[in-house]
Amino acid sequence: xxxxxxxxxxxxxxxxxxxxxxxxxxxxxxxxxxxxxxxxxxxxxxxxxxxxxxxxxxxxxxxxxxxxxxxxxxxxxxxxxxxxxxxxxxxxxxxxxxxxxxxxxxxxxxxxxxxxxxxxxxxxxxxxxxxxxxxxxxxxxxxxxxxxxxxxxxxxxxxxxxxxxxxxxxxxxxxxxxxxxxxxxxxxxxxxxxxxxxxxxxxxxxxxxxxxxxxxxxxxxxxxxxxxxxxxxxxxxxxxxxxxxxxxxxxxxxx
Amino acid sequence: xxxxxxxxxxxxxxxxxxxxxxxxxxxxxxxxxxxxxxxxxxxxxxxxxxxxxxxxxxxxxxxxxxxxxxxxxxxxxxxxxxxxxxxxxxxxxxxxxxxxxxxxxxxxxxxxxxxxxxxxxxxxxxxxxxxxxxxxxxxxxxxxxxxxxxxxxxxxxxxxxxxxxxxxxxxxxxxxxxxxxxxxxxxxxxxxxxxxxxxxxxxxxxxxxxxxxxxxxxxxxxxxxxxxxxxxxxxxxxxxxxxxxxxxxxxxxxxxxxxxxxxxxxxxxxxxxxxxxxxxxxxxxxxxxxxxxxxxxxxxxxxxxxxxxxxxxxxxx
Numbered sequence: 272x273x274x275x276x277x278x279x280x281x282x283x284x285x286x287x288x289x290x291x292x293x294x295x296x297x298x299x300x301x302x303x304x305x306x307x308x309x310x311x312x313x314x315x316x317x318x319x320x321x322x323x324x325x326x327x328x329x330x331x332x333x334x335x336x337x338x339x340x341x342x343x344x345x346x347x348x349x350x351x352x353x354x355x356x357x358x359x360x361x362x363x364x365x366x367x368x369x370x371x372x373x374x375x376x377x378x379x380x381x382x383x384x385x386x387x388x389x390x391x392x393x394x395x396x397x398x399x400x401x402x403x404x405x406x407x408x409x410x411x412x413x414x415x416x417x418x419x420x421x422x423x424x425x426x427x428x429x430x431x432x433x434x435x436x437x438x439x440x441x442x443x444x445x446x447x448x449x450x451x452x453x454x455x456x457x458x459x460x461x462x463x464x465x466x467x468x469x470x471x472x473x474x475x476x477x478x479x480x481x482x483x484x485x486x487x488x489x490x491x492x493x494x495x496x497x498x499x500x501x502x503x504x505x506x507x508x509x510x511x512x513x514x515x516x517x518x519x520x521x522x523x524x525x526x
Numbered sequence: 527x528x529x530x531x532x533x534x535x536x537x538x539x540x541x542x543x544x545x546x547x548x549x550x551x552x553x554x555x556x557x558x559x560x561x562x563x564x565x566x567x568x569x570x571x572x573x574x575x576x577x578x579x580x581x582x583x584x585x586x587x588x589x590x591x592x593x594x595x596x597x598x599x600x601x602x603x604x605x606x607x608x609x610x611x612x613x614x615x616x617x618x619x620x621x622x623x624x625x626x627x628x629x630x631x632x633x634x635x636x637x638x639x640x641x642x643x644x645x646x647x648x649x650x651x652x653x654x655x656x657x658x659x660x661x662x663x664x665x666x667x668x669x670x671x672x673x674x675x676x677x678x679x680x681x682x683x684x685x686x687x688x689x690x691x692x693x694x695x696x697x698x699x700x701x702x703x704x705x706x707x708x709x710x711x712x713x714x715x716x717x718x719x720x721x722x723x724x725x726x727x728x729x730x731x732x733x734x735x736x737x738x739x740x741x742x743x744x745x746x747x748x749x750x751x752x753x754x755x756x757x758x759x760x761x762x763x764x765x766x767x768x769x770x771x772x773x774x775x776x777x778x779x780x781x782x783x784x785x786x787x788x789x790x791x792x793x794x795x796x797x798x799x800x801x802x803x804x805x806x807x808x809x810x811x812x813x814x815x816x817x818x819x820x821x822x823x824x825x826x827x828x829x830x831x832x833x834x835x836x837x838x839x840x841x842x843x
Contacts, residue, residue, distance in 0.1 A: 282658060282659075284659040284774045284775075284793060284794050284797060285793045285794065286552050287661075288658045288659075288661040288662055288672040290662060290702055294664075296658060296662070296791075300566075306774075306775050307775065338756075351736045356588035361636070364636060365637070367633075373763075382543050390659055390775070391640070391657065391658055391659070392657055393642065393655075393656075393657070394639075394640075394641070395625060395629065395641055396608075396629045396632060396633070396639050396641070398629075399626075399629035399630055399632070399633040400632070400633040400636075403630075403633035403634055404634065406703075406735065408598075408706035409630075410704060411626060411629075412622065415769075421619065424606055426624070429622045429623060429711060430621065430622050430720045430722055430723070431721075431723075432713065432769060433711050433712070433713050434711065434712050435708070435709075435710065435711040435712075436529055436708075436710060436711070436712065437706065437707065437709060438706075438707040438709060439705065439706050439707070440704075440705035440706070443705070443706075449768055449771075449775050449776070450768040450769070454527055478636075484669075486637075486638040486669045486670045487638045487639075487640065487667075487668055487669075487670065488666065488667050488669075489657070489664045489665070490652070490665050490666070490667045491664065491665040492657065492662045492663070492664050492665075493662060493663050494661065494662055494663075495656070495660065495661060495662060495663050495800075497800075497819060499805060499818075499819055499820055499821050500821045500822070501817070501818060501819075501820060501821070501823070502821065502822050502823075502826075503822075503823055503825065504822055504823065504824045507833065508826055508830055508834065509621050509834070511824045511826060511831070512824075512831060512834040512835050512838055513838070515824065515835060516835065516839070516842065518804070518806070518822060519726075519750065519783060520842075522804065523726075523783045523803065523804050524782075525590070525725055525726045525750065525782050525783055526839065526842075
């Protein structure tokens with residue numbers, strides 16, 4: 272089975288984000304592999320252990336520095352990787368087209384996995400676009416999957432404790448959520464070994480015609496400032512609860 | 527006048543809560559609003575929607591109308607409806623189901639899509655949303671033959687603006703691939719309100735100490751129709767299920783009031799709840815990060831405060 276796992280290199284959620292040139296961020300902060308993509312790799316490793324002879328290929332569309340997240344994917348168990356190199360930010364339409372071309376050039380995928388969203392842009396759509404490009408079925412928010420006879424039984428999270436069940440044939444695209452597994456972080460030998468694994472670099476221009484431009488462009492970014500009042504409720508405990516009750520009733524009007 | 531389609535979700539004979547707030551936030555004098563409702567006909571829907579300024583309601587019947595919700599089928603039927611109405615702009619509420627339908631539509635049309643929008647400019651095709659883990663507000667310009675938006679839940683309260691409305695009917699038949707079988711949905715028993723739609727959330731962190739203690743929060747939540755959330759520590763410790771995790775990699779919430787109990791308030795947790803109108807912290811530690819990032823705080827043991835609050839809610843309602 273040929274399993275592709277799409278990963279994205281994103282700013283650490285704890286990083287301080289500074290806006291520069293009106294619509295960009297200062298990229299001199301810690302970047303790492305998108306957290307949900309780690310769940311996708313772990314799922315791929317589990318499937319590889321179940322189905323002998325499977326291969327896991329990590330693939331990322333990103334700037335040269337995205338190779339760091341590709342290394343993480345290799346250390347977590349991907350066998351080799353493809354890096355589609357870009358110099359500018361591209362939207363999810365172009366990303367999906369580039370992923371589609373690169374994966375198709377590499378061979379026929381049986382399964383394409385990725386995280387259900389990236390924590391930087393939270394676009395939540397690349398997986399659907401990739402699936403449409405391949406004309407593959409897709410399920411997102413996947414927290415449980417079971418593969419039998421080239422058919423995957425999937426459970427997806429909806430709201431309020433509701434779940435949906437889908438039966439989906441290979442080849443397909445699955446976007447996974449945190450609830451699927453607990454990623455095992457690589458050991459030092461795995462990290463060292465990963466450095467010997469092959470990363471193929473492809474320029475995005477060789478995959479997507481240059482004439483195609485992003486259809487979703489961030490034209491302005493502004494930092495969100497916090498204006499919290501930080502008022503301490505004082506007095507004895509009864510008085511504090513009384514004030515809390517008053518806030519809920521009169522200010523928030525929720526009770 | 528520009529025509530805009532709104533995809534309306536219905537469940538058990540009701541329009542999904544949050545839909546009217548969404549309509550309130552997008553309506554303006556230069557657009558004409560068309561609602562699209564798939565395989566669920568009721569004049570009651572039209573009457574409700576017209577109170578909020580929706581002029582036309584298109585009742586779509588697909589595959590003889592018998593079909594239950596199916597994301598592939600729904601997305602195809604919505605595309606056919608847009609074509610029939612000759613409308614290029616589609617808006618829905620960013621609910622879990624609608625966001626799948628919207629993404630499927632956008633993928634099929636190669637159309638730009640922005641989910642969780644705070645505001646949209648339907649004339650200039652611009653959308654505002656939060657980017658980079660809750661740290662920046664971004665304006666995105668959409669270009670293409672279609673424009674698709676998902677509005678974030680709970681942006682603004684619904685406000686009526688009645689108009690005259692009309693029902694339209696459209697029948698379509700869509701072919702589905704055989705490699706995808708939607709088997710339907712199942713509801714796990716829950717006695718609390720959906721986190722992403724809750725007006726009030728009471729959350730517990732490390733200070734909860736164990737699974738049983740969450741019953742204290744649940745009891746309090748019940749008295750004010752609130753939902754119970756948790757920090758990643760509480761989830762990773764196995765005290766509560768992942769579905770209750772609020773944060774960057776959990777549920778992102780937007781309530782009127784967020785009460786954080788024994789919860790330090792990491793950057794990642796904050797990213798999931800920072801858009802709350804009022805944040806209240808109950809923490810023994812006056813140096814907890816949440817204290818410097820909230821509106822009101824009580825420095826006390828949560829096990830003393832929460833039961834007292836529950837009692838107070840009981841007696842005063």
